[in-house]
Amino acid sequence: MPEQSPGSRPTLEAVAARAGVSRATASRVVNGGDGVRKPLVDKVLKAVDELGYIPNHAARTLVTRRTGAVAVVIAEPEIRIFSDPFFSQQIRGISKELTAHDTQLVLLLVEGPGDFDRIARYLSGGHVDGALAFSLHTDDPLPAITRRAGIPTVYGGRPSWTADPGDQAVPYVDADNRGGARVAVQYLRDLGRERIAHIGGPPDQTSAMDRLDGYRDVLIDVDPTLVAEGGFTVESGARAMAELLERRPDLDAVFVANDLMASGALRVLRERGVAVPEQVAIVGFDDMDSVAATTDPPLTTVNQDIEGQGRLMARLLLRGLDRDRTGNGPAPDSVITPTTLVRRASA
Amino acid sequence: MPEQSPGSRPTLEAVAARAGVSRATASRVVNGGDGVRKPLVDKVLKAVDELGYIPNHAARTLVTRRTGAVAVVIAEPEIRIFSDPFFSQQIRGISKELTAHDTQLVLLLVEGPGDFDRIARYLSGGHVDGALAFSLHTDDPLPAITRRAGIPTVYGGRPSWTADPGDQAVPYVDADNRGGARVAVQYLRDLGRERIAHIGGPPDQTSAMDRLDGYRDVLIDVDPTLVAEGGFTVESGARAMAELLERRPDLDAVFVANDLMASGALRVLRERGVAVPEQVAIVGFDDMDSVAATTDPPLTTVNQDIEGQGRLMARLLLRGLDRDRTGNGPAPDSVITPTTLVRRASA
DNA sequence: CGCATGACTGAGAGCGCTTCCCGTACGCGG
């Protein structure tokens, strides 16, 4: 690779000159070379190579009006954000897919409520072609922002407002939370468990609600005392478990809405000398490898392909952007990814 | 905020026209307004506001040759990456600082060894003004890449080659690992412990080595059987603890190079019925809030301000970029951030 | 053999912005 002399990189002009063609032809070659005869293509490529030419991104963006960048907006006031393997795996998937399409990942962390202004300005500023967002809470202002900015956006997780009629559909990627929950609870029932409790997640997150719905699908007329609410954290899971044991010492199984809470629940059960799975069987959700496999006993849980979801989000967005540009292809539709039950020792 | 008619955003030209000034004057106002009389400034700002003008970033970059973006390169083949609260907090700090300076964060995840080519191309491509990187392993190709691309870079954690003489200094931000370790071990000794073991991190990470050095600073002629090596993971910590107990059943304290390993060590001690801190005192490192406070017993550990380190990294880089541009100010220098011992129950 | 047709290539016009350079208008002192 040729050394870069400081401050001056070769331009297309230089490449064209060296190859003995016009700038237009050089440009054509650099952008795929359609309609340029082989010998010229080779000459240009040779010049590119010799000069170490790298296209100027800003100039290209200026004329094409496309940035080749996508924003990933993470708005999570809680600590959970990155520490949550969930996000990190999702981002990893996104990164892989974007990279494969020569698209940059611009990370936008929302630090506080006042930040939405900044985000809005940024998204409106034409810095990125599209956005990927994680819709978490009911009152999330993000959808409104992206809509007003006219930025194509794909959501991770079913946005809460998608239930509302009349709202325009937005593409999103989500796991089959309800189906997964159904399978999990059904499994517990097939095991012969009769008083299956549930520790749910925060009600303003659709994933939590969908999992609860799945639970109810199987246990139609469930006694409300068998249901407790947690906050998707280890601690809240422990609290909820304690609460359930208090209310229903007779319970013989718990379907917990995520692995973190399940690990908290396991701890409480262990502390109180309740044998898992003999006395109480536990099934979690997410199959976080850093949690589910290392609990004692290892957690039976519902697996979802989180990284795959990230990839899918990116792919959906890129496809949509491509469609905007070329004007053809089907409108991107939401995708529900499958879930599978992973049997370990806790149930 | 005015609605954007699709596809056409107001230009500086439009703002200038509406304000009744030249484009040059409008530009000056938008960029700070130096040397423009108050009434005109106001007129322009009013026009900007009314039109909802947002500068075209590509055009600006094209002429100024500055992108207003910084790359954050994370090259960690292991899973640890994001799941590691370490990175997430660091990134959070970086994000805050960059945001405060209207600079974008472009995330570059290295997925595999072959990816370095892509990273190199990207960094050379003038997409970003600078880079922040986490130097982890001895043979990391990143430093060479950024140097060749001529991209100002600040490292997180002391790069291993900084020990080599003759190598040009690179700015980095790191905690006072050695000092922190010293304080921790000294604390154990002040407690009256006499056979203080050490579980170290991977030898190709400077933080691990520096902590080991701190340990040795206090325990000058330490018996090598008291030192075991781990990989900064829970499991490796457990393994190392088991190994130490095997070799030296008489040990009465362990200084562990990070909290994750410490939690693994605690588990092993608990399983074997060794009382902590009565029989064996444990001190960790990092003070990860998701770990140190929730172990049983809560972990005495060495705290470092990780988010602050991230901020510092960004600040150092921005200062360097500013210096490159204006040509004045001191060259950015590396920073070692202080560490403090946090007393909890494990020692 | 001549002209039409198609396939390529080249010239040039900007994309929106910053900034240099020059003209001018205003300030002040004499």
Add this chain to the structure above:
DNA sequence: CCGCGTACGGGAAGCGCTCTCAGTCATGCG
């Protein structure tokens, strides 16, 4: 009241690239 100096505003030149449009050349067919 007039001259000069200073500071501010305006014109214009690109930054590097894409893409339309027109021109060129070779070929195929009548």
